Amino acid sequence: MSDQKNAAAQASTDTALTAEERAAQWQVFGERTIYKNRWVTVALADIRTPDGVRFEHHKVYLPQAAMVAMIDDQDRVLMMWRHRFVPDLWNYELPGGLLDAGEDPAVAAAREVIEETGYRTTGTLERVVAFEPMIGTVASQHFVFIARGVEKVGEPTEKNEAAHMKWVPLDDVLGLIAAGKIRNSGTLVAVLHLLAARNRA
Template identity: 50%
Template structure:
């Protein structure tokens, strides 16, 4: 595809007005024009980058947190992770979040996959790391983050996703990337 052809299919932004600007999010409305000339307003949410970790032990089990998500009013399994602090390296954030939320310290960290969870509305770069092994720190899991921890067999992950026990974009993406890497012999 030529550059001109690509440009012809781009949307034009005529302006964007901020509705709310908080510490963790900026909500705005963009005045957008489609290539065919149709114009409309689109909500845009800009959120800090996030990092999470698939902690995989020698028995091919994944460290996960059982927690309640009030927005969807459900209990779900999730990977540990969170927002990056300003100017924080994503690997440092990912390791810090595992330790703070679970009381386990990852032994090694390597990038697994990066993604945007909802490119039509939200700008939030996410990166998922793979940690091979972890050591307990002796600290209890953060009560504000998880009700309990579980080491979920990797062989059960797809079934738990299909059953709706794992629904978060970061957790699903990271776990499916792990399954693909395992199937291809990369891990």
């Protein structure tokens, strides 16, 4: 988005704010990039907080991501047991990955499912939410989908994603969370949504 479009969008947002909201809004006077590659952009924003203090605040931009919770007819969700080297931990995660430039989130989600699991979604993907996992510093929109119809069409083509896959009963999810075996934010959002929806039914 160009600077002119950004300014227009900001002005439109500002006019919709109440006086109380405008007083609580952080003001941004500019931004400069200090590092950038295809995976991550790190910038410093010149900002002023509501108490009048002005300083440079780090901003991190990461690509958008999409993930899918696939449910079978036995009320189980397909999860991947995988190692994450950055925090150095093992946990259960849903299949998913980064969007290509201009890619529709649902298309990316379905593509990642096939690549990582060998399953194909057979029904419409239900979009649950788009959320920001670290909204105070990082901009990286994540899209969560539910798929209630899937079929096995082959073996995963992505060989670096997981040690193994498992159909996990929804009844076991809260225990896995309590044991620290589900840590990924998108996975947590999806499985907790599934449990809440089941309890409402």
